[in-house]
Amino acid sequence: MSIATLLDKAADWIFAPFASWERLLTALGGVPAALSDSGSKTAWPYLLTSLVVACVLYRRAATREPGRARSLLSFLWPTDVYRRPSAIVDYQYVAIDLTIRSVVYTPFMAGLAWVIHKSVLPVTTRLLAVDVPLTSPTVRAIVLTLLAVVLADFGFFLTHWLMHRVPALWHFHEVHHSAEVLTPVTVYRVHPVEDLMMAWIGAVFTAVATSVFAALRGSEADIITIFGTNIIWVAFFSCAFQLRHSHLWLSYGPLMSRIFISPAQHHIHHSVDARHWDKNFGYLFAVWDTLFGTVYVPRTRETLTFGVPADPRDFSSVSKLYLLPFVKAARTLRSRRPRREPVVTTVSASG
Numbered sequence: 001m002s003i004a005t006l007l008d009k010a011a012d013w014i015f016a017p018f019a020s021w022e023r024l025l026t027a028l029g030g031v032p033a034a035l036s037d038s039g040s041k042t043a044w045p046y047l048l049t050s051l052v053v054a055c056v057l058y059r060r061a062a063t064r065e066p067g068r069a070r071s072l073l074s075f076l077w078p079t080d081v082y083r084r085p086s087a088i089v090d091y092q093y094v095a096i097d098l099t100i101r102s103v104v105y106t107p108f109m110a111g112l113a114w115v116i117h118k119s120v121l122p123v124t125t126r127l128l129a130v131d132v133p134l135t136s137p138t139v140r141a142i143v144l145t146l147l148a149v150v151l152a153d154f155g156f157f158l159t160h161w162l163m164h165r166v167p168a169l170w171h172f173h174e175v176h177h178s179a180e181v182l183t184p185v186t187v188y189r190v191h192p193v194e195d196l197m198m199a200w201i202g203a204v205f206t207a208v209a210t211s212v213f214a215a216l217r218g219s220e221a222d223i224i225t226i227f228g229t230n231i232i233w234v235a236f237f238s239c240a241f242q243l244r245h246s247h248l249w250l251s252y253g254p255l256m257s258r259i260f261i262s263p264a265q266h267h268i269h270h271s272v273d274a275r276h277w278d279k280n281f282g283y284l285f286a287v288w289d290t291l292f293g294t295v296y297v298p299r300t301r302e303t304l305t306f307g308v309p310a311d312p313r314d315f316s317s318v319s320k321l322y323l324l325p326f327v328k329a330a331r332t333l334r335s336r337r338p339r340r341e342p343v344v345t346t347v348s349a350s351g
Helices: 003-014 021-028 030-036 044-064 072-076 085-127 137-165 167-177 184-188 192-217 231-238 241-245 263-270 287-292 318-335
Strands: none
Touching: 030 044, 030 085, 044 072, 044 231, 044 241, 085 184, 085 192, 085 318, 137 167, 137 192, 137 231, 137 287, 167 192, 167 318, 184 241, 231 241, 241 263
């Protein structure tokens, strides 16, 4: 496939929302899509399963401390969390960003992933002109489905690690960490630069995996999906995914927490306590953190402090969340000053 053809196909993906008024109006529905699309981590079935788990946590808390039990409503939606100024900025930012994402980021990322896959495939086909005996279509589908998730997850881990370790990149990731309270909306409090970097690195790993697999088999293969989404991601988002950005504490225990990242471990990742810094970078698997020595498995529930070492006014509006990271990154590149210090906003993880 020629470079011109690749670019032409990529342009089709990128400009798809502008092909007609119907497509543009559909793309502008960022928030509804986030609640209905099975590929969205906040689709309503995933929110529902997280709500069920939260209710179980409430029953457990009420049983253990019956005299201190709050109402279910106040347990699930405490006003000191959901009405916090930081949370309100979340709502504003996400309402705008989800719309921009649907019109710009998502088509660009999809086009990028497709171009990388098609560019890598001829190379791997020439280098790996052998046939691996995975004759069963079912076995091939299972292997590719798992391989795609494992490689994409490692891509997330690597990107996340870079966002923390490279000072200039930290300021874009700081937008996410600047949340003083965690709610399910916080998952979308991500700067476009981080989104695009995550998409690029993830696309490279996924494209290499699928093209190598296709080269070994001599033909393309399909992953196993539910409603168009990789079945493993559907299972992952269905397992209380929303609680990792919430006030509720849920640990998987000392063993499973070294294999999968629990909501409690992601709370630890957001903590400003020095012993929690740069821990639990993983998304689905904790294996990468275990291998690279960045895993932190809490023994018991911990009271945590969320936020970043900066003037709170830096994160007080949507425009600042978008624009200030560029200013800070430019300053960092000029001065090369240390990245972060301790900070001051206390929120207790409960449940």
